[in-house]
Amino acid sequence: MEIPSVVIDRLPLYARALATLDSNGREVVSSQELGNHLNVTPAQIRKDLSYFGRFGKQGRGYNVRKLLDELRRILGLNRQWRIAIVGAGRLGKAIAGYEGFTPQGFRIAEAFDSDPAMIGSTINSLVIKNTEHLETVLSENPVDIGIVAVPADSAQKVIDSLVRCGVRAILNYAPIAAHVPPGVQIKRIDPVLALQGMTYYLKSEAASPRR
Amino acid sequence: MEIPSVVIDRLPLYARALATLDSNGREVVSSQELGNHLNVTPAQIRKDLSYFGRFGKQGRGYNVRKLLDELRRILGLNRQWRIAIVGAGRLGKAIAGYEGFTPQGFRIAEAFDSDPAMIGSTINSLVIKNTEHLETVLSENPVDIGIVAVPADSAQKVIDSLVRCGVRAILNYAPIAAHVPPGVQIKRIDPVLALQGMTYYLKSEAASPRR
Numbered sequence A, B: 001m002e003i004p005s006v007v008i009d010r011l012p013l014y015a016r017a018l019a020t021l022d023s024n025g026r027e028v029v030s031s032q033e034l035g036n037h038l039n040v041t042p043a044q045i046r047k048d049l050s051y052f053g054r055f056g057k058q059g060r061g062y063n064v065r066k067l068l069d070e071l072r073r074i075l076g077l078n079r080q081w082r083i084a085i086v087g088a089g090r091l092g093k094a095i096a097g098y099e100g101f102t103p104q105g106f107r108i109a110e111a112f113d114s115d116p117a118m119i120g121s122t123i124n125s126l127v128i129k130n131t132e133h134l135e136t137v138l139s140e141n142p143v144d145i146g147i148v149a150v151p152a153d154s155a156q157k158v159i160d161s162l163v164r165c166g167v168r169a170i171l172n173y174a175p176i177a178a179h180v181p182p183g184v185q186i187k188r189i190d191p192v193l194a195l196q197g198m199t200y201y202l203k204s205e206a207a208s209p210r211r
Helices: A005-023 A031-038 A042-050 A064-075 A090-096 A131-140 A152-164 A191-204 B005-023 B031-038 B042-050 B064-075 B090-096 B131-140 B152-164 B191-204
Strands: A081-086 A106-113 A126-130 A145-148 A169-172 A185-188 B081-086 B106-113 B126-130 B145-148 B169-172 B185-188
Touching: A005 A031, A005 A042, A005 A064, A005 B191, A031 A042, A064 B191, A081 A090, A081 A131, A081 A152, A081 B191, A090 A106, A090 B090, A106 A131, A126 A131, A131 A152, A145 A152, A145 B191, A152 A169, A169 B191, A185 B191, A191 B005, A191 B064, A191 B081, A191 B145, A191 B169, A191 B185, B005 B031, B005 B042, B005 B064, B031 B042, B081 B090, B081 B131, B081 B152, B090 B106, B106 B131, B126 B131, B131 B152, B145 B152, B152 B169
Parallel strands: A081 A106, A081 A145, A106 A126, A145 A169, A169 A185, B081 B106, B081 B145, B106 B126, B145 B169, B169 B185
Antiparallel strands: none
16 A cells, blocks of 8 residues: 555654653653644544554553554664765755764765865765765665755756665755656755745735645 | 645745746746656646636746746745844854855844854854843844754744744754744754655655655
């Protein structure tokens, strides 16, 4: 059965909330309470989880640890993922230095840049390699995920290179609508688009959006 | 009429693609071609735009400039928006230095941090002020939008302060499910959640997600 991508995208949120509850020693949580934490309706949570089987008993809530383990297994969060970051400028450095990746199993294993002044220097104790050698390097040391933090005009070329190296998940920080072949995941991180989606409501003094 | 937020979120994409076409001298574009650029179906584009009236004539395509102007007006992109950034660490600095904001009318007008070593220094020629004084500063010089780049454990407090200052749109980089009152927009930028939404497909070797 094919599960809608919007459902998949909510599961990491549930896992994060459950991990917090678990670390606070909570054993059971209701969909009501989980929903309050996350601004999601309890019905939505129950429906999303129903795609993956039956969790929890009617009126008894979810076993926190068990549901968390199950979500981690479903999402593939119980292993390490190797990442190559392309673009080691100000943005690339901020991403590579972000402390939230490692605890979640995301390890930045390679870093590339095309600026001769940058190549050979280190970013979080990782030597920056020449983007021209990306395909050679990654064919010897494959990665699972590519993070693209290069300027807009070279982003599609970098993405094509990553795809040729067998990378099947790309997080794109460049402000372009990139193209990837079927079977390759791509998500964009784009603060300008996010801001532009909010100014609509500021401008029109409209009510909150329907979620 | 209330327009679904997913529709509003796609409009900036359309505006960006139209701006590129316009700067290339294109006068007319079909929903088919626009869709190809953006990995969106032509039917989706036509349906999204139909919320806002009639654009283009059947079989004639859209007038690029006219549709672009209209989308800018709808989204409120034809004016300047003042932004306060809270958190001037590595991430805050990368955000403040991002060159993509200004051309789109987003001006970072204030920057705050709670680190005494940071307060008084500059970030893109903006003097960093003490987060403790945020409410005083913003009550005298209001901003439209807040960008939150502080650690998770202080993010909700900062968001509450911004809301008290009348900020009605917040872009949150902290990895928490923040709460805001009705009428306040919040969007999150969270690379870990984005990666976790993709590992599902890597793990299961499943086909592309339904979009």
